[in-house]
Amino acid sequence: MSIQTAPSGTVRADGTVALFGQGRHEPYAGSLSHGLGRLTLRPDAVGPDDIGPVHFNMLGFSAPATAVERGLLGTLRGPVLDVGCGPGRMLAAARDLGLASLGVDTSAPAVRLAVGRGGTAIHGSIFDPLPHEGGWGSALLLDGNIGIGGNIRVLLERVASLLAPGGRLLAEAETPDFLDVAYLAVLEDSSGHRSDAFPWARAGAAALAAHAARADLAAVATRRVQGRVFLTLERRA
Numbered sequence: 001m002s003i004q005t006a007p008s009g010t011v012r013a014d015g016t017v018a019l020f021g022q023g024r025h026e027p028y029a030g031s032l033s034h035g036l037g038r039l040t041l042r043p044d045a046v047g048p049d050d051i052g053p054v055h056f057n058m059l060g061f062s063a064p065a066t067a068v069e070r071g072l073l074g075t076l077r078g079p080v081l082d083v084g085c086g087p088g089r090m091l092a093a094a095r096d097l098g099l100a101s102l103g104v105d106t107s108a109p110a111v112r113l114a115v116g117r118g119g120t121a122i123h124g125s126i127f128d129p130l131p132h133e134g135g136w137g138s139a140l141l142l143d144g145n146i147g148i149g150g151n152i153r154v155l156l157e158r159v160a161s162l163l164a165p166g167g168r169l170l171a172e173a174e175t176p177d178f179l180d181v182a183y184l185a186v187l188e189d190s191s192g193h194r195s196d197a198f199p200w201a202r203a204g205a206a207a208l209a210a211h212a213a214r215a216d217l218a219a220v221a222t223r224r225v226q227g228r229v230f231l232t233l234e235r236r237a
């Protein structure tokens with residue numbers, strides 16, 4: 001397979017694009033249909049840096065937003081764009097809080113679930129043209145979604161361009177703080193069923209703040225709650 005890195009995915013030899021958890025055995029779509037199980041994101045090939053796996057609990061994606069997530073959402077102004085909304089737990093929480101919101105996700109089953117939950121969501125990529133560009137009060141990049149596209153700076157520049165001046169991005173970082181990696185990853189279910197390889201990235205709080213500064217986003221708050229790390233990034237006016 002010949003691979004070329006592109007902001008919205010990996011272009012295969014046949015011109016199609018590889019995206020998070022898609023292709024080959026479609027483990028993401030399969031796990032979404034059960035709303036259960038654990039998915040593992042791991043490097044496609046063993047590299048010199050020996051990047052460890054990331055585990056996603058599908059029950060957590062399907063369950064209602066946690067109290068911490070609702071609390072953070074309550075600090076934001078609408079309308080809220082949930083980037084990589086998955087099955088839509090944050091859209092449901094935004095609706096409960098009276099915040100207008102829209103999800104965007106490249107997974108058709110995820111979008112169907114989000115809409116079935118009463119949310120509004122678009123099947124497409126964050127790098128596609130979107131409604132209300134430059135007018136979003138806030139955006140979300142949670143659950144590792146800063147990795148979308150495999151180039152954090154490019155993703156942050158795109159999200160910054162969607163925000164209104166002074167608009168805020170709530171982005172979840174990882175630990176340790178200086179983690180900063182980009183690589184081709186695969187998603188695998190507990191039976192070993194893998195997706196195609198897709199570009200992904202991961203960053204800790206310090207690395208994410210540095211990428212954000214280059215994308216004209218200022219880190220205005222860092223919150224460490226229940227083992228998770230959230231940065232609030234503000235688009236400079």
Ligand SMILES: C[S@@+](CC[C@H](N)C(=O)[O-])C[C@H]1O[C@@H](n2cnc3c(N)ncnc32)[C@H](O)[C@@H]1O
Pocket residue numbers: 008019020056061062083084085086087088089090104105106107110124125126127142143144145148149
């Ligand atoms: C780690 S999962 C997070 C799921 C989600 N936040 C939730 O609450 O269930 C990453 C999500 O980003 C989506 N995604 C990947 N690439 C994307 C892109 N270019 N644009 C929009 N969504 C994307 C995936 O389909 C997947 O739903």
